[in-house]
Amino acid sequence: MKKIIFRKFLFDYLKFFLIALISSATVIWVFQAVNFLDIMIEDGKDYFVYIKYSLLNYPKTISRIFIFVLFFSLYYVTIKYELNNELILFWNFGINKIKLVNFIFKISIFLTIFHIFLNSFVVPHTQIHAKSLLKTSEINFFDNFIKGKKFNDTIKGLTIYAEEKDNSGELKNLYIKRELDEQQFQITYAKRGEFDIIGNIPLLVLYNGATITSENSSVTNISFSKSDFSLANLKSNTVTYVKTQEMHSSKLIKCIQNIYNLTDRLNSSDNIIENCNIKNIRNVLKEVYKRFIVPFYIPVVSIISLMLIILSKENPKYQKLKITIFLIGFFIILFSETTSRLISNNIFENILLFLIPLLLIFLSYMFLLFKFNKIEKI
Missing domain, CATH: 2.40.128 (Lipocalin)
Known part of the structure; x- marks a missing residue:
């Protein structure tokens, strides 16, 4: 019975999350696609190039809103379960609150891995392919x-x-x-x-x-x-310079290794990487941080959203708790997106910044553990 209850909670959570993610990403993508019309109008590209280019930017949109939608989904579903008295089923069947937290924490780890894969492989690949599409496509609408x-x-x-x-x-x-x-x-x-x-x-x-x-x-x-x-067989004069955010993750990591550990080999033909130099190392570190460190804020916001189960809806402080949890979660997401500005050229000075999400996971989990133990003793 416990497995059925957990499965139902997970199904409702992931269902709402996927619907919210796809819907939000599509709305944002449509507004972006309007701006991409300049590609067809100004550069004379045909409709198929415009559609392909727009679709290749969809994974990037999903990646940018992934954490916020995930937090909001778990926040909403948890409140819905509480208001519908469905959380009582958990407690009546002997499911401790910390077990629910552990279950969601495990799910958040899988979502973290997926987000890292999305950030480090899918998004860079689609961005490079989108730029290549503009570079190799022919001019069709010369009147434009x-x-x-x-x-x-x-x-x-x-x-x-x-x-x-x-x-x-x-x-x-x-x-x-x-x-x-x-x-x-x-x-x-x-x-x-x-x-x-x-x-x-x-x-x-x-x-x-x-x-x-x-x-x-x-x-x-x-x-x-x-x-x-x-005007036949004419190619676009699109800039082909590879931006840091479009570099393959393997090249970003190798760039860091070259600059910090293999400086004497940096100029060799086997180790030359486009856009990899001392002046750009800060941007390289920022991109590595966004791809591999920011996704670890997913378990943080997942645990924070489950702080809603500390109190029941009958408690007069429940409304205040809902507002507080939402503001904390929103602040954590904002913090995760803005801390990349604190990245410095010194990789060792960035270690603490890289460890912050792991520290927040530990502190938030210990806080819940302390609260639940305190409630059980009362």
């Missing part, structure tokens, strides 16, 4: 990214400027510079231009202009009344 009186260098090796663009999409007084290689470039002037597609090949049709080609020390000038400028 060329605007009047604005230089556009979205396409790699190509700069386009139009003095004016009317409502029909016709461009006036165009300037196009195309870099053919390191020592060769081409500049085209035209009084007007318009987009066209011939045989699935996008073209910029230019009228009344000239093309100047510079190759080494020679320059050629060719005038035209009409010229087709092909």
Whole structure:
């Protein structure tokens, strides 16, 4: 019977948690997806690139709200059980309060491992894949990214400027510079231009202009009344620099090892890691902290939420207890997100900061143990 009661509590808890997590993440993701429309409008990407890029950012959204939703879910379910007199079943069947705490603590350890996996593997992988998607995708909607009186260098090796663009999409007084290689470039002037597609090949049709080609020390000038400028197979000029938060976790750890333990090998070809240097080590340590240490606040907020069972709803102090527990849990979550700012370049000075969640787990558990023992003696 005890197993059935625990299973029911776990089912209600995880059910509410998953629904709340997916719902909250989806709402936030939708607002973010609206901002991602710039990728299609400004850079001329097609709808499939936009959808894929938006979906690849969904795991990051889940990761950011994971701990708060988990705390709120356990907080809500525990209050609901108390108000519906369901917690009395636990005590009537001989289940001690500390046993319930131990049960939830074990579940929180599994959720901590999952969150570490999400932070350290899934999120970085999807972020790198999202950036790679922008880098390798072709330009499809050329009408979108060329605007009047604005230089556009979205396409790699190509700069386009139009003095004016009317409502029909016709461009006036165009300037196009195309870099053919390191020592060769081409500049085209035209009084007007318009987009066209011939045989699935996008073209910029230019009228009344000239093309100047510079190759080494020679320059050629060719005038035209009409010229087709092909826009096929052009790639985006998206920045490919890997940010610290996009680095693989194995590279982050190896970077720390290289800088603190293998400095003499740092410049060797086998140990060179992009974005890994002394100046950036603080950001590397921050990212390691967010991926591997912050998830350990999950057991902390889980234990704190179960402090609600110290008192019953009949106790006049129960309402005050609910508010206090929520504020403490919220403060702990806020603390876990902001302590990354305290990370320093010295890895040994950060050890205490890394140990804080373990210390909070111990203190909160001992507090509950003390309270329950004190209640049983009364």
